[in-house]
């Protein structure tokens with residue numbers, strides 16, 4: 041005779057395993073809809089077109105172009121890159137051909153190739169940011185703007201905009217006033233209280249914040265006394281900065297109700313998932329491009345399987361799933 045099974049002990053059917061193809065990768069950054077949360081980080085994937093030999097640009101959640109300025113810029117003196125044991129120092133100096141060339145030559149070739157195209161802009165003063173935003177507003181193919189506020193503010197002793205909440209508030213407002221494009225404000229880690237800067241961006245109307253830009257650093261050859269970079273001090277990126285970036289994303293998540301794009305040291309799908317866990321809605325991948333040019337396509341490709349293996353039916357279920365007091 042089979043053993044009697046009481047109502048309480050009756051075995052339950054285990055939850056159906058999640059199939060990778062059923063995992064919903066879509067996310068929203070305010071009004072901006074992304075098919076998946078994996079974006080390129082500005083300055084590390086050129087103007088986007090450079091990545092075409094490595095993968096179909098439409099695979100990325102978004103392509104973020106390198107910083108565009110009003111006037112053409114030559115960039116900083118060489119050397120501009122210096123490798124360190126677990127990160128890359130750079131002082132590139134935002135070389136680009138300026139907004140006119142971008143609009144006339146690059147944009148027509150780029151438009152329609154990415155599922156979502158984000159143009160990263162920088163100016164020497166708030167008015168210049170606004171001028172750039174106004175110029176790009178309504179142009180076909182552009183889905184959002186990212187403000188690189190780590191650049192020097194010529195009206196404030198060349199100190200970066202990113203360090204002062206009041207300055208950030210004014211800058212973001214001047215941009216929001218002249219464009220309907222979603223605005224992502226890219227934050228610098230070289231501040232004491234990143235949440236106050238994120239709050240200022242939000243108050244002024246930013247739809248999302250992305251963080252982090254590079255961490256100030258330097259390298260030196262003690263024998264020759266020569267610094268690794270032409271400008272001596274530059275910005276550190278790559279795996280070395282990931283713990284700093286995770287910490288800063290968490291600080292913003294805990295203090296400010298705004299979508300976060302996590303950036304810093306992501307080289308794998310697991311790194312990307314760590315940022316989602318602390319509260320980022322999407323991620324950007326930068327330095328990893330130099331070793332693995334198709335890293336964005338690889339991470340997108342592995343994301344469904346990784347989430348399915350953890351029983352998640354959507355990216356959303358992973359976001360802000362940190363178990364911490």
Ligand SMILES: Cc1cc2nc3c(=O)[nH]c(=O)nc-3n(C[C@H](O)[C@H](O)[C@H](O)COP(=O)(O)O)c2cc1C
Nearest residue numbers: 081082083107130188252253277278304305326327
């Ligand atoms: C060579 C290089 C160039 C970069 N250029 C830009 C840029 O033009 N604009 C910008 O906002 N960030 C720029 N960044 C910062 C990256 O977008 C990113 O915020 C930072 O490198 C951290 O991410 P990662 O560790 O994945 O590289 C650059 C980074 C590197 C390494």
